[in-house]
Structures are given as structure tokens and as C-alpha cells.
Amino acid sequence: MQTRYMERSNSMAAPPAREKRGLDSSSGGDEGQPERKRPALASVIVEALKVDSLQRLCSSLEPVLRRVVSEEVERALAKLGPARLSGRSSPKRIEGPGGRNLQLHFRSRLSLPLFTGGKVEGEHGVGIHIVLIDGRTGHVVTSGPESSVKLDVIVLEGDFNNEDDDNWTQEEFESHVVKERDGKRPLLTGDLQVTLKEGVGTLGELTFTDNSSWIRSRKFRLGLKVASGCCEDVRIREAKTDAFTVKDHRGELYKKHYPPALNDEVWRLEKIGKDGSFHKRLTKAGIYSVEDFLRLVVRDSQKLRAILGSGMSNKMWDILIEHAKTCVLSGKHYIYYPEDAKNVSIVFNNIYEFSGLIANGEYYSSDSLSDSMLIAW
Structure with missing residues (x-):
């Protein structure tokens, strides 16, 4: 079965016209070919755009929101009664x-x-x-x-x-x-x-x-x-x-991120020490970022476990994976077009997890798909 992949993101330029098969009815077609209905892929791209736009909007509004929240908290604290404020016995x-x-x-x-x-x-x-x-x-x-x-x-x-x-x-x-x-x-x-x-x-x-x-x-x-x-x-x-520890700022250079970002170096994850044995094993295997790590988790977690070696215990592995999966994904999606499925394409997120299907011009998220629907397609 011949297949083709297409990556769609609000940050990428439009792909060549020849790769828009089944995506854009306005682009025309070969002479004599029926005009294809524009699929609901737009809904996928719109959602991706919403995610990135919302992130940018939140970043710009953060200082304002912090000030407003502080003011509202102050007003609320002033109105709270004794049962809400005391928090402990007298x-x-x-x-x-x-x-x-x-x-x-x-x-x-x-x-x-x-x-x-x-x-x-x-x-x-x-x-x-x-x-x-x-x-x-x-x-x-x-x-x-x-x-x-x-x-x-x-x-x-x-x-x-x-x-x-x-x-x-x-x-x-x-x-x-x-x-x-x-x-x-x-x-x-x-x-x-x-x-x-x-x-x-x-x-x-x-x-x-x-x-x-x-x-x-x-x-x-x-x-x-x-x-x-x-x-x-x-x-x-x-x-x-409460009592707390203040560490030297040099320690911040090596601290983990909660949650980690996709472009963080892989040692920002729990149980992966900077320049340690696990870090060296991963970089040798071409796994440099949290995104690289998550993609291999999705594609072949056993291979990833083998790369880390026997020094990675089951408990350490569970903690590592749990931390990695708190990463906030971007709005980028990949669309997979099987050549023998004229009206169906498959949608993956940026770490290659299955996100849904586009069938007959409609988008179906993975959560909404039933076994009977998958068999029918």
C-alpha cells in the first residue's frame, strides 16, 4: 500500500498544490475529474490555530490577569467570615x-x-x-x-x-x-x-x-x-x-521543569540527570528533546526502555513517563493519506499519537470513534 504524509501547522507554509489532494476543492482538479468536496480538515487546523492563538493571548494578558486576580483576592479576603478565614482552631x-x-x-x-x-x-x-x-x-x-x-x-x-x-x-x-x-x-x-x-x-x-x-x-x-x-x-x-530552603541560583540551571516543554532538553525530565548515563544513552540514540522522547514512547516504548538499559528500574520508568506526559503539546498535526482509501485520512498529533479520522468530509476525534465505525471505513 502506497502512502503519503502531510504535516499541517499554523506555523508552516502551505504545501505544494500537488499535496492538497482531497483538501481544497477550490484548487481545481484534472480535466474531467469530479470536483471533490472540501473535507472538514479545516476544523482540525482551526483547533490547532485556537491552541496557539490562545497561548499567545494568555502570555500577553498574564501581567494584567495577575494584577486583576490579586485585586479580586484581596477583596474576597476582606469579605470572608471567621469560618473561612481561621483555617485552624483558635x-x-x-x-x-x-x-x-x-x-x-x-x-x-x-x-x-x-x-x-x-x-x-x-x-x-x-x-x-x-x-x-x-x-x-x-x-x-x-x-x-x-x-x-x-x-x-x-x-x-x-x-x-x-x-x-x-x-x-x-x-x-x-x-x-x-x-x-x-x-x-x-x-x-x-x-x-x-x-x-x-x-x-x-x-x-x-x-x-x-x-x-x-x-x-x-x-x-x-x-x-x-x-x-x-x-x-x-x-x-x-x-x-512555613520554613523553606533557598538554593544557589546555579542549581536552577539543572532543575527539572514542571511541566516540561516539548523543546526542553531531555534531561529536564525526572530521573534523567544532565550528562548522566541515561542522558548519554538517549543522545547517542538521537533523542535530544522531550518531544523526541515522547515520540519514541508512542512509536516503540520497548525500544526506548532498551536504550535506557537495566539501570532504569520499573519505578524510575513510571516516574519518568508520568512526568514526560505532563508536557503540553503544540497545535501541530500530521495528516496521513492512504492511497487505497479515497475518502478517509488519519490525523496524528505532533508526537505521533492517533488523534482522529477525516471521513467523507467530516472530522471524528479518536474519542468519538467506535469499533464498528473503524471496521466500516
């Missing part, structure tokens, strides 16, 4: 004047791992939100001078308050503040102050200039405290994050 209270129990809290987890020189962000790239609550009610303090207080962002020892006893004193908190090493730049740089608005705020850009390996716990925490000269007659309990 802590021991630090009573201030009038019996008020004012507490600062981080409402975002940090995106880990952190590296020197890298931006400190919340999980999934969102802002790091903070709130001031009344510990007696769990409500955000939205009015009064305390609701617009200015705060300092500082670095704490990772082992501060390991007992999770929230009833620390100001002196205990201050005694665990970490400063830069002698002769080094300030440990934390960027927007080191934040001002609350109606009891809610978002940290600005922050960067660590040094790793955490030199202190006793080998971990840091971010902390918040009231800036000097603000609300000195009221005790507002400080806030702290």
Missing part, C-alpha cells in the same frame, strides 16, 4: 487594649523551590497576600488606623516557632530575625515594605541574594511586622510563612 490570644487580638497572617503559600536571584512568588505565580484579622472573631480588620498600617518584610530563622505556638512575644520574634552575612549584600532585596488597605495587602517583588545553607536550620521563613513608628500603642502579632 490560637492563644494576645490581648491588646480593649481586649482586641490583632494578628497578621499570610494567605498564600510560596512557590517552591526558591533560588537566589529569582523572584519570590506565591503558588502558581500569583501574588503573596496578607491580611490583618481580629483573632476573637476571625474577621478581617477593615477599618481603623490598624487596617492601613505599614509593615516591614523580614527574614526569619527556619526553626522559629517550630512548636506552632502562635503566642510568641515581640522580643521572641525579633530575636529570630536573620541579617546578611558579613561582607554580603542585604539578604532580601526589593519591596521590603507593604501598606495594608482595609486590612488586606499583597507583597511586591522580593529576591533573596544568598542561600540558606549557612544558618543553623538551613531554612528561612518570611516574616511581617509593624513598621517602626506605626500603631505603637497597639500590639499586632507578627506573621510568618
Whole structure:
């Protein structure tokens, strides 16, 4: 059976006219040949275009969306009641004047791992939100001078308050503040102050200039405290994050990507160390990128397993494949035309997985195909 392949992508130039058999009725045909109906291949290409266009649109809108999300989160935090905000049983209270129990809290987890020189962000790239609550009610303090207080962002020892006893004193908190090493730049740089608005705020850009390996716990925490000269007659309990490690930025050069990209070098995958034995075996076999790796997974996974050798255990293999399959595929598709099937062509994605069929001018995704339909064609 003679076959022909055609690659279609929004990033590729149109193929020669002779390769458009069955694809474009407007291109004409041989004299006397009936005009072919334009198949629904366009729907496949449109979907591919949608994917790439959406990716470009999301990239351009990302800064705007982050700002809008941060603003909406701040509004939502200010409206949440005690049942939603407390998140744990009531802590021991630090009573201030009038019996008020004012507490600062981080409402975002940090995106880990952190590296020197890298931006400190919340999980999934969102802002790091903070709130001031009344510990007696769990409500955000939205009015009064305390609701617009200015705060300092500082670095704490990772082992501060390991007992999770929230009833620390100001002196205990201050005694665990970490400063830069002698002769080094300030440990934390960027927007080191934040001002609350109606009891809610978002940290600005922050960067660590040094790793955490030199202190006793080998971990840091971010902390918040009231800036000097603000609300000195009221005790507002400080806030702290969970402990975390800051690694030297050189480690970032070797870190894995989650998810990996198609054009990432193959060692970005779990269990494949840069310049290690598995990496060398793969490159020797012509597998340089994550896309190359995934294509061989689809075409001949046993061959790929043999390339990696006996040093790759079943558990390692499962972790490797699971990580690789989190890769986001592009909108590129390949169309396969069997010469003996006049009205049917087969669609594959860019790693050669079967995506669907084009039959009699209609596109059928792989999920919609039944055994009887496949037999009939």
C-alpha cells in the first residue's frame, strides 16, 4: 500500500498544490475529474490555530490577569467570615487594649523551590497576600488606623516557632530575625515594605541574594511586622510563612521543569540527570528533546526502555513517563493519506499519537470513534 504524509501547522507554509489532494476543492482538479468536496480538515487546523492563538493571548494578558486576580483576592479576603478565614482552631490570644487580638497572617503559600536571584512568588505565580484579622472573631480588620498600617518584610530563622505556638512575644520574634552575612549584600532585596488597605495587602517583588545553607536550620521563613513608628500603642502579632530552603541560583540551571516543554532538553525530565548515563544513552540514540522522547514512547516504548538499559528500574520508568506526559503539546498535526482509501485520512498529533479520522468530509476525534465505525471505513 502506497502512502503519503502531510504535516499541517499554523506555523508552516502551505504545501505544494500537488499535496492538497482531497483538501481544497477550490484548487481545481484534472480535466474531467469530479470536483471533490472540501473535507472538514479545516476544523482540525482551526483547533490547532485556537491552541496557539490562545497561548499567545494568555502570555500577553498574564501581567494584567495577575494584577486583576490579586485585586479580586484581596477583596474576597476582606469579605470572608471567621469560618473561612481561621483555617485552624483558635490560637492563644494576645490581648491588646480593649481586649482586641490583632494578628497578621499570610494567605498564600510560596512557590517552591526558591533560588537566589529569582523572584519570590506565591503558588502558581500569583501574588503573596496578607491580611490583618481580629483573632476573637476571625474577621478581617477593615477599618481603623490598624487596617492601613505599614509593615516591614523580614527574614526569619527556619526553626522559629517550630512548636506552632502562635503566642510568641515581640522580643521572641525579633530575636529570630536573620541579617546578611558579613561582607554580603542585604539578604532580601526589593519591596521590603507593604501598606495594608482595609486590612488586606499583597507583597511586591522580593529576591533573596544568598542561600540558606549557612544558618543553623538551613531554612528561612518570611516574616511581617509593624513598621517602626506605626500603631505603637497597639500590639499586632507578627506573621510568618512555613520554613523553606533557598538554593544557589546555579542549581536552577539543572532543575527539572514542571511541566516540561516539548523543546526542553531531555534531561529536564525526572530521573534523567544532565550528562548522566541515561542522558548519554538517549543522545547517542538521537533523542535530544522531550518531544523526541515522547515520540519514541508512542512509536516503540520497548525500544526506548532498551536504550535506557537495566539501570532504569520499573519505578524510575513510571516516574519518568508520568512526568514526560505532563508536557503540553503544540497545535501541530500530521495528516496521513492512504492511497487505497479515497475518502478517509488519519490525523496524528505532533508526537505521533492517533488523534482522529477525516471521513467523507467530516472530522471524528479518536474519542468519538467506535469499533464498528473503524471496521466500516
